[in-house]
Amino acid sequence: MALREIKILDTIIKPGSRHRLNLNTANLYTSTPVEIPVIINRAKLSGPVVLITAGIHGDEVNGVEIVRQIIAKKFNRPQRGTIICVPVLNIFGFLNSSRMFPDGRDLNRSFPGSKNGSLASRFAYNITKELIPHVDIVMDFHTGGAQRFNAPQIRIDKNETASVALANAFDPPFIVYSPNVSKTFRATCSRMKKNYILFEGGKSLDTDRNVMHEGVQGILKVLEHLEMLDDSFVKPTGDRKVVYISKTRWVRASHSGLLHPKTKCGVFVEAGQLIATITDPYGSSRFKIKSPTSGYVINVNQSPLVYQGDAIFHISTDAKSEA
Ligand SMILES: [Zn+2]
Structure with missing residues (x-):
């Protein structure tokens, strides 16, 4: 079978x-x-992009x-595919x-973008035009906003079965089913029939060792699942009991003041437990x-100060251990 031609940003990406x-x-x-650096590694053997x-x-x-870390440790040099x-879109x-x-x-919220739109819209347009058409699979990494710390989780649309399989291969602590939001990168990838998963973990302007580890291990597990991870690397191990979540609720501050959380992110709490x-x-x-x-x-909201009504915890209401 002939290798497919990949031409990105006017550059022909030859095998190897x-x-x-x-x-x-x-x-x-x-x-x-x-x-905005775009770092591309193509193997000699054909495979997914x-x-x-x-x-x-x-x-x-x-x-x-x-x-x-994926680039620095050379995990992005596949044995097949591209x-x-x-690392930094914005x-x-x-x-x-x-x-x-x-x-x-x-x-x-600017996808798919337009050629003559706002700066963000033009940039989204370039990504939609120059990158997305060439790829089969997208893994997009996010964190919680401001002081809100997310447990490591993959978010996907339950109806996109190929993405569900990819999320399972990632093997995160939590898989949270959430519908697509219009004008997102994810919505455009979905419309263009790309297999997309979104990772959430930690909070903005922060790095967290455990979240980083989960993210890197998840990528390696997906690459191994796709038979792309080079044989010279130690295979990622561990097959945990992933918790699947469809429904959640936010707990809001009943009063304004200093917030003292009594529980950690990622743990199970009972109804009525002091949190x-x-x-x-x-x-x-x-x-x-x-x-x-x-x-x-x-x-978990890690802000030391809250106003009445601020979201302080996000808790699952229907967690299951099977998809
Ligand atoms: Zn984000």
Whole structure:
């Protein structure tokens, strides 16, 4: 069977070749070009094309670190097929430690984008046009927003069976079924019939050792599942009992004040269990927060201060150990 031709950003990617290309969209105010490195490794043998991305939200550094480790340890050199890594999609936001593009827009709500739209929309258009058509599989790495720390989890649409199989191969602690949100990278990948999984773990502007480990191991397990991981690497092991979650609820702060969580992210809590206290700064009041349901805590607000109504825990209400 003839190997398929892959041409990305006007460069022919020959079998057995490595490239570091740049996906450029706009310059900084200072005329400095903004280079978005696209790191491509193609094996001599044919196989799937896998795209690994992070930093679509510029402050989600943990995802960037996961993709960096994959490149630094040379796990992105497949024995068959092609691996494309883009560790930082939103370089503008990354430079500013910001989730958003400098035009105030969320790149992950700007897909598929347009040629003459806003800066974020133009950039989304370039990704949609230059990268997505060439790939079969996408693994996109995110973190929780602000102080909200996510347990390592894969999010997928339950109806996309190929993605469910890929999520199972990733073997994360949690698989959370969530429907597609319009104008996201994920929605565009889905519309273009790409097999897409989204990893969530940790919080923005933070790196967490356990979350990084889960992310890197998950990528290796997927590559091994696809028979792409080079034989010279130690095979990832461990087949855990993945917890599948379809329904969740947020627990909100009953009062404003200092937040003292009494449970960790990722653990199972019983209905009625004390999960946090909220106090005033003066030592005169203390309010107990009890879990309204039995389930796994998949997100904990790590902010020391909260306002009444702030989301403080995200808890599953229908966790199962089988898909
Ligand atoms: Zn994100």
